[in-house]
Amino acid sequence: MFRKSSGSFLLSLAFAAIALPALAADYQTNLGPMPLDDETKLVIAGRGEATASSDGKTMTVKGSFHGLLSNATEAHIFVSPICGVPGKSIFNLDITKSTSGTIAGTFKLTSAQAAALRTGKLYIQINSEKAPEVYPWGPKGNLWGWLFPAHETVGANVPQQDHWFIPQLDTPCAKKFEDADNA
Amino acid sequence: MPNKTILLLGAAVALGAAALAPMALGQGASGPFTQAQVASGRQAFDANCAPCHLQDLAGTNDAPALAGTPFMGAWGKRTTAQLYSKIATTMPLGQGGSLSEAQYTDIVAYILNRNGAHAGTTAFTPTSAVQIDTIANGRAPAAGAAVAQNSTRQESPAPSGQAPAQSNFARAMAGQRVSDPGAFGLPNRFGLSLEGNIQNYVPVTEAMMVNPPDSDWLMFRRNYQGWSYSPLKQINAQNVGSLQLKWMWSMPENGTMEITPIVHNGVMFVWGTGNTVQALNAGTGELLWENRLGPAPRRPGPGPSTEETRSLGLWGNNVYVNTPYGYLYALDARTGKEVWKTHITDELKIPGGNGNMFGGSTGGVIIIKGRVLVGMTNCGRNGDDNHCYISAYDAATGKRDWKFITTALTGQPGGDSWGKLPDNMRKGAETWIAGTYDPELNTTYWGTAQAKPWRRDLRGSGDGATNYANSTLALDPETGKMKWWYQHAPGESLDLDEVFERVLIDHGDQKTVMTIGKPGILWKLDRVTGKFIAAVPTVFNNVYENFDQKTGKVVYRKDIHDQKVDQWLSSCPGPEGGHDWQATSYHQPSDALIIPLSQSCVFMLGNGSQTYFEMPGTDGNMGRLSAYRTADLKPLWSFQQRAPFLTGVVSTAGNVAFVGDFDRVFRAVDTSNGKTLWKTRLGTTVQGYPVSFSVDGKQYIAVTTGLGGGSPQAKPGTMLREVHRPPNGYALFVFGLPDDK
Numbered sequence A: 001m002f003r004k005s006s007g008s009f010l011l012s013l014a015f016a017a018i019a020l021p022a023l024a025a026d027y028q029t030n031l032g033p034m035p036l037d038d039e040t041k042l043v044i045a046g047r048g049e050a051t052a053s054s055d056g057k058t059m060t061v062k063g064s065f066h067g068l069l070s071n072a073t074e075a076h077i078f079v080s081p082i083c084g085v086p087g088k089s090i091f092n093l094d095i096t097k098s099t100s101g102t103i104a105g106t107f108k109l110t111s112a113q114a115a116a117l118r119t120g121k122l123y124i125q126i127n128s129e130k131a132p133e134v135y136p137w138g139p140k141g142n143l144w145g146w147l148f149p150a151h152e153t154v155g156a157n158v159p160q161q162d163h164w165f166i167p168q169l170d171t172p173c174a175k176k177f178e179d180a181d182n183a
Numbered sequence B: 001m002p003n004k005t006i007l008l009l010g011a012a013v014a015l016g017a018a019a020l021a022p023m024a025l026g027q028g029a030s031g032p033f034t035q036a037q038v039a040s041g042r043q044a045f046d047a048n049c050a051p052c053h054l055q056d057l058a059g060t061n062d063a064p065a066l067a068g069t070p071f072m073g074a075w076g077k078r079t080t081a082q083l084y085s086k087i088a089t090t091m092p093l094g095q096g097g098s099l100s101e102a103q104y105t106d107i108v109a110y111i112l113n114r115n116g117a118h119a120g121t122t123a124f125t126p127t128s129a130v131q132i133d134t135i136a137n138g139r140a141p142a143a144g145a146a147v148a149q150n151s152t153r154q155e156s157p158a159p160s161g162q163a164p165a166q167s168n169f170a171r172a173m174a175g176q177r178v179s180d181p182g183a184f185g186l187p188n189r190f191g192l193s194l195e196g197n198i199q200n201y202v203p204v205t206e207a208m209m210v211n212p213p214d215s216d217w218l219m220f221r222r223n224y225q226g227w228s229y230s231p232l233k234q235i236n237a238q239n240v241g242s243l244q245l246k247w248m249w250s251m252p253e254n255g256t257m258e259i260t261p262i263v264h265n266g267v268m269f270v271w272g273t274g275n276t277v278q279a280l281n282a283g284t285g286e287l288l289w290e291n292r293l294g295p296a297p298r299r300p301g302p303g304p305s306t307e308e309t310r311s312l313g314l315w316g317n318n319v320y321v322n323t324p325y326g327y328l329y330a331l332d333a334r335t336g337k338e339v340w341k342t343h344i345t346d347e348l349k350i351p352g353g354n355g356n357m358f359g360g361s362t363g364g365v366i367i368i369k370g371r372v373l374v375g376m377t378n379c380g381r382n383g384d385d386n387h388c389y390i391s392a393y394d395a396a397t398g399k400r401d402w403k404f405i406t407t408a409l410t411g412q413p414g415g416d417s418w419g420k421l422p423d424n425m426r427k428g429a430e431t432w433i434a435g436t437y438d439p440e441l442n443t444t445y446w447g448t449a450q451a452k453p454w455r456r457d458l459r460g461s462g463d464g465a466t467n468y469a470n471s472t473l474a475l476d477p478e479t480g481k482m483k484w485w486y487q488h489a490p491g492e493s494l495d496l497d498e499v500f501e502r503v504l505i506d507h508g509d510q511k512t513v514m515t516i517g518k519p520g521i522l523w524k525l526d527r528v529t530g531k532f533i534a535a536v537p538t539v540f541n542n543v544y545e546n547f548d549q550k551t552g553k554v555v556y557r558k559d560i561h562d563q564k565v566d567q568w569l570s571s572c573p574g575p576e577g578g579h580d581w582q583a584t585s586y587h588q589p590s591d592a593l594i595i596p597l598s599q600s601c602v603f604m605l606g607n608g609s610q611t612y613f614e615m616p617g618t619d620g621n622m623g624r625l626s627a628y629r630t631a632d633l634k635p636l637w638s639f640q641q642r643a644p645f646l647t648g649v650v651s652t653a654g655n656v657a658f659v660g661d662f663d664r665v666f667r668a669v670d671t672s673n674g675k676t677l678w679k680t681r682l683g684t685t686v687q688g689y690p691v692s693f694s695v696d697g698k699q700y701i702a703v704t705t706g707l708g709g710g711s712p713q714a715k716p717g718t719m720l721r722e723v724h725r726p727p728n729g730y731a732l733f734v735f736g737l738p739d740d741k
Helices: A006-019 A111-118 B004-019 B021-026 B035-048 B068-075 B080-090 B101-114 B142-150 B168-173 B206-210 B711-719
Strands: A025-033 A047-054 A058-066 A072-079 A088-095 A101-108 A122-128 A143-146 B191-194 B244-250 B262-264 B267-272 B276-281 B287-292 B313-315 B318-322 B327-332 B338-343 B365-368 B371-374 B389-394 B400-405 B436-438 B443-447 B471-475 B482-487 B503-507 B510-516 B521-526 B532-537 B544-547 B554-556 B568-571 B585-587 B592-598 B600-605 B609-614 B623-629 B634-641 B650-652 B656-660 B665-670 B676-681 B691-695 B698-705 B731-736
Touching (some): A025 A058, A025 A122, A088 A122, A111 A122, B035 B101, B262 B691, B313 B365, B318 B365, B365 B436, B471 B510, B592 B656, B600 B711
Antiparallel strands (some): A072 A122, B262 B267, B267 B276, B276 B287, B313 B318, B389 B400, B436 B443, B443 B471, B471 B482, B521 B532, B568 B600, B592 B623, B650 B656, B656 B665, B665 B676, B698 B731
16 A cells, blocks of 8 residues: 555545545546557547446446447456456446447445455446457457546646545555456 | 678677577578568668667667567567558557558568568568467577678768668659658758857856856756746736747757757757757847757657757857767857767767667756766667766866766675676666756766666566666766765666656755656655655556555565566556656745646556556546645646646746647646646647746747657557647747737
8 A cells, every 4th residue: 555644644534535435435437448559549439437336235337438439349347456457357237339328237246346346446348349359468448447436526627726636545546466366 | 891690690699598498489480571571671670660679679768679588578479460560550650651561561571580580482461470489589590680781771870961861752752652741851961050150158157057047048957956947027927828929940850859948148059850059049039050960860750769869058158969879069159160079988889789879868968067967878788898877078178077887886885786687787777867966065966767678577687676777866076976876666677767857955954856757756855865755656656566655665566576578567657657758847936846747557568569548547638737845745736638748847936837738739827726827839749848038138938849759759649549740840939928018
């Protein structure tokens, strides 16, 4: 864990009510086109948003997407070995098989999966027809987004005073690398 | 003529020595290409790829090695068709698809051949798909070297007076596709093209450097402390909205430009690509003199990060210029005439480097007590006795005073931090950003880059910290003797430099040096002792399993520690860095350090393949500008946007700060809250270091537009598909208030 200096600790406590869920909490993510290189950027585009709510035993995910360059084919919840590193699929989401639409699903969580949600290790991945089915190496997909505890966001070019959301400071973001199979 | 066969084989062996045994499978197998393709592929490679990847395919900085273990690790399990697709769609950098299909297939054939694949009788086509490690082993065959021996090719940079043989114009006239037909104007005449006669030039003194006149911008970050802060306040938060263009000056196209205009007594000195140095009337934009030092960029179009410099220096009646190929010039500031010229490494050639000189210099200079201090880059190759260093030269004569090697050698303090590596394998720790200086402590502060190779598994240093890489160095500017060092990222392994600006800030009796590197950690050290004071992460970082804000100690993730060249690895930030060369500004009135930040992540396979993804929690915004109070590292304000910032920041006593971005926007923000007060859109990416100065009582803001460079250009170039920029437009813009204000 990142250890906070005493100066920022009180600030963090003030923020904790929003960003540090216990068991019942809401989560959010913005879905963006990933992974990108000069080949995949020709077939990968779009954006989306999703939220998740959980009582610690079940999780309900809802979201929408738009702007894909080809029809969506499937959507999954993945678990990361740590915050921000791609991992393995654990749940299938219902998805509109079009270039825009919605995703949804409700799932029972194991205790490990619930912990993964709380520690920023769950993310959504949407695949599409043109996104590489078998990427030469590494993870594939069309849109990704990591689920983090609900936090204040502002639009582009809008200044936010004082605190800025940084996952490893504001959430119990997992940083010790663990095999995703544990979840 | 030296035996090139031996030289090339030597280079290839050096690159691949560690992994030859496992690669025996492919040795002797014939590849799906012909010898004729290899021969013409060599020429196409030298013309289009070698400027970044080097002629021996060893790679530089952002351009990965295309031979040996690094290449085989990244590409061995993929097919020749995938290699073709990668190269044809992405190369030359920023100009993917600009070569003919035949050129791309020949280049692939040449690369395969240089990695041990033998030519056969079947010509390579874009769809020829063979797993690469079944035909190549990472070791150049004698046949490949023979091709090299027989081919005619240009050594090192084009010598002064000669432009590269094949310009885009010539290629276009020959019916080839050219991606940037507007940028074929490589200069072909060098020397003093306009001699100046500046009257009443005021020599720059030590006293001026310690206390710069308000009207001037005498050095890289304006003052010795590296603040990038101007005490001018005619332009302020209330009137900046009426800012207007006063004059504009087109700069040499092609290559890479990230320069700082330097202003003294109404004269502006600026460096352009091809090492074109110009003096301009800072109030009117009139050219006063021009000296084209040369050589021209190695190829048309935007260049790599190794072909630039970031700042000039002034002292006495001279202007000082360090060039990418390691030369240091003194020019007469009044006429532009050369006063003296020297080479940082005495024109030492890289053993096995095909004539390339050992060491370049891109970071600008700092002048202290009559000495010109300069750092090095591109000096990190294994297998010879050379090392990167900081060196100092007599400003009057160019004679070298001292040099300080930035890697700890056997027997030196920290010399036991390289595992069992002999001294000739301790490379890197480049200094590609000029240092700062505390006159009271008579100490100069420099940041260093990571050890090379930057991957731990290729470097062979085990768990060693690799001092003095990724450190802050405190040196005596008169002797080069080290006073202390502090290593921010021991054993770094992800191309995450801690090399950027060292900003000197006092809080009462506490004298601090602050810096932020690619990992995005903002550091505060005691600049008297080098002791850690505090640090705070500014962006999402999952590189460190543990970062202790009380001690500054970092612990890398286990999978990073255990990385292997043939397995992909992910990091946030990626090589674009949470912070890069786009320097901070210290706004003294509010004690705010205003920091350009970048937000992207990477997957790396070896160091040869990179794929990017948005930094989690950023909603796809790659750029962020944040202000932190330096007394307690408290965040004051932030805003983010899709395009990353590609300039440093300048702030002023008028409580405004200026910054430019990848998507051509140059803006002024309120230093108290980050609100945008004024913005305009320029011709291409706003890139460089903006400055503020005054002439005849009128305050101006100057900034450059330009292209080229490393990760800060390449990553958004891939990730921001909606941003379209012209491939030219290198220029200098000067803004001021309307004349009646």
